[in-house]
């Protein structure tokens with residue numbers, strides 16, 4: 037099984053808690069109310085129609101007084117023995133002397149019925165006990181020797197009669213199904229509030245349904261338990277053979293209203309225990325039926341004996357039909373619907389249906405209900421709701437409901453609304469709604485006479501549940517297998533309109549003629565069933581027989597065709613009224629009608645042959661969608677929906693996956709952005725660092741340039757002095773012309789960057805105490821200068837290497853992090869170009885600095901060698917030449933003199949030997965060239981290197 041269909045509310049053991057259907061006001065409708073005005077029928081206030089009826093009812097005595105119809109031109113079907121299509125019956129002869137009994141319920145032996153203690157509607161079944169049956173069967177006589185249990189002896193008339201009429205009086209409690217909102221009382225009675233008939237109504241295995249598991253194929257067995265005499269054994273065999281056991285006929289006598297102690301009543305003998313009705317008057321005789329209910333029997337007993345078993349069979353898969361037949365006002369509606377305190381066949385069947393469902397956990401059920409009426413030979417849907425009003429204020433034309441026939445469904449009305457119901461309360465509400473819409477009117481004989489035949493159809497679909505619990509249910513769902521087919525059976529509960537004499541009112545007369553005509557057709561069909569039954573043995577014959585039967589003469593017989601022709605289990609409840617509380621004429625009329633009803637019942641019992649079989653379980657597949665059981669269609673729909681759900685789930689999952697992907701992508705993008713931001717920040721930091729480094733470098737270069745320029749300017753202006761300048765490098769010439777050795781380092785101090793390890797330099801213009809040297813001849817000063825220059829050089833070297841390192845770092849990080857990351861995005865951008873250019877500049881700067889460094893190293897080397905040579909020369913001079921020790925003044929003079937005489941500076945001084953002088957001159961020249969050349973280069977480079985930086989800024 038692939039699906040689990042909605043189950044009727046299982047915990048219905050508890051009383052229904054919801055509000056019960058709003059019940060209609062009695063007499064709220066009349067036949068002169070058009071279908072369009074049906075809506076008003078639900079009103080709780082008396083309607084004009086009810087007022088009309090009130091008048092008509094008040095015009096009548098408390099109980100309708102039948103008129104004398106001796107010379108009436110009535111069109112009532114008078115199915116007397118003489119004019120019966122079945123042929124005349126001999127006077128005084130019963131139509132049926134032996135009966136087919138107990139086809140439906142088998143009475144529990146312990147349950148008996150006593151006249152003084154009418155059974156409670158909730159008590160166990162009170163069908164006649166087997167003793168009674170035995171007694172009845174053993175009598176076998178036309179006359180009834182014993183009057184035990186007869187109406188005369190046992191009926192407390194006043195109370196019974198009072199109950200009868202009051203039920204339909206506007207002041208009396210309304211009918212259970214069409215009363216006026218007696219929901220509380222309904223609940224209080226317990227009939228509907230305890231939807232657990234197994235306990236309350238003894239439908240359990242211990243009760244009257246001890247054989248509930250049997251089917252109608254078991255009927256022979258059931259019957260054999262209820263009969264013992266040979267006569268009935270013979271009858272039983274015939275019953276079993278021809279299927280008459282599937283037809284149950286019961287007669288119910290309505291209690292009298294008023295005193296009712298008329299002579300007519302004395303002519304009747306009602307023996308419920310023997311299921312016998314005896315009439316001693318003209319055309320009298322004994323009439324045996326399956327059940328005879330006397331005036332004390334309540335609806336529960338009627339249901340238990342006449343319908344309960346049939347209802348159970350329907351639940352097991354048989355079609356079943358229960359209908360009430362009888363003269364107007366005899367209690368058909370009372371028996372079918374009942375009252376709040378005395379629920380009838382319909383509500384009791386509903387309770388039993390749900391009890392059965394509760395007791396059958398291995399099957400699942402689906403119930404749908406429809407409710408129609410045949411009024412003036414037209415079918416109306418009682419569940420269709422109010423008829424819409426057209427533009428002209430007239431009721432809109434409704435599609436006519438027609439009867440159709442197919443092999444699967446038999447005869448059915450279409451289009452007809454079907455409602456799926458899931459609880460007894462819901463089903464009762466639906467039926468109450470239909471009752472509200474049904475046409476009723478006050479007549480001479482019944483203040484609330486049904487003017488139509490009403491048909492409630494409950495379709496029961498059921499199928500086996502999946503055995504093995506949830507696991508196998510899942511398994512079968514997966515394989516889309518259905519464990520069993522769907523069984524569809526129908527329970528038809530029919531309240532016929534009563535046959536009646538011609539009414540004064542024209543409308544009533546029209547209605548009456550239609551009612552009577554259809555009832556006459558019904559009688560005719562049933563009578564002909566009897567005449568044809570011997571001729572038709574086979575199915576083929578049956579079909580040809582059906583053709584000759586006038587089913588189509590009326591809508592009622594057409595609708596009942598499947599039941600009457602044997603496809604259904606049938607239970608007929610005939611209602612009669614034997615007394616007369618009116619005039620003698622009325623009593624006569626009653627007697628005639630009662631006898632007609634009794635004859636109809638006997639013919640039905642004798643003639644209707646039912647071969648009802650359990651319906652086949654259809655697997656649903658193959659059949660067209662329309663004819664498929666709803667349970668099947670639901671299963672397929674559920675499968676389809678489940679498939680859709682799975683697809684939706686899959687789509688949702690993939691959507692969620694892609695959503696997650698997108699989220700991840702977004703996350704990645706965010707991370708990328710953060711990374712880029714960090715890179716950018718780092719880049720900016722590096723740029724700042726580089727700029728700082730560049731500034732420092734620039735200043736350092738300026739400083740160095742200043743130093744170099746001062747040396748150069750000295751060397752360039754006076755070549756001879758340049759040699760001195762080598763000695764006094766870094767010294768400044770005082771205004772007075774005296775040499776005042778000043779540390780060259782001091783001039784650059786202001787520009788010195790705070791380079792780690794760089795010695796702090798003295799302020800510009802400060803003097804060094806030992807600037808003249810310890811000898812005062814400049815030798816020491818030169819050495820000091822050399823030292824100072826060396827220290828300076830070391831500083832520069834360190835600084836340059838620091839700068840180099842930082843530049844290298846900057847370049848690396850720029851290349852790796854910034855340029856690499858951004859190059860693909862910002863390829864060709866001006867910033868990138870600028871960066872590359874900056875790096876190139878830095879490289880050039882480094883190269884320049886390196887070159888300067890080299891120069892300086894060379895200078896130092898030259899100075900060092902010059903210093904050494906001078907020392908040597910000095911040593912030579914001091915060996916023998918006086919005046920070798922000169923004042924600084926003299927030296928300066930000679931120097932200046934040598935400077936002045938370009939090309940022979942040393943000669944002019946004449947202090948150094950020739951070779952040494954030449955060497956020194958070479959060195960000096962070389963230094964001059966180097967300095968001038970390098971400084972020019974450095975200046976050019978500086979300017980070029982500074983330019984972009986300035987531009988950058």
Ligand SMILES: Nc1ncnc2c1ncn2[C@@H]1O[C@H](COP(=O)(O)OP(=O)(O)OP(=O)(O)O)[C@@H](O)[C@H]1O
Pocket residue numbers: 196199200201202203204205289290291331362363364365366367368369370371482484485486487532533534535611
């Ligand atoms: N067994 C009964 N016990 C008490 N009252 C009864 C019984 N049978 C019928 N009555 C009362 O008799 C009146 C007529 O009954 P009901 O309307 O059921 O007759 P009917 O056969 O349906 O008539 P119609 O064919 O005109 O519709 C109602 O007031 C009903 O309460």
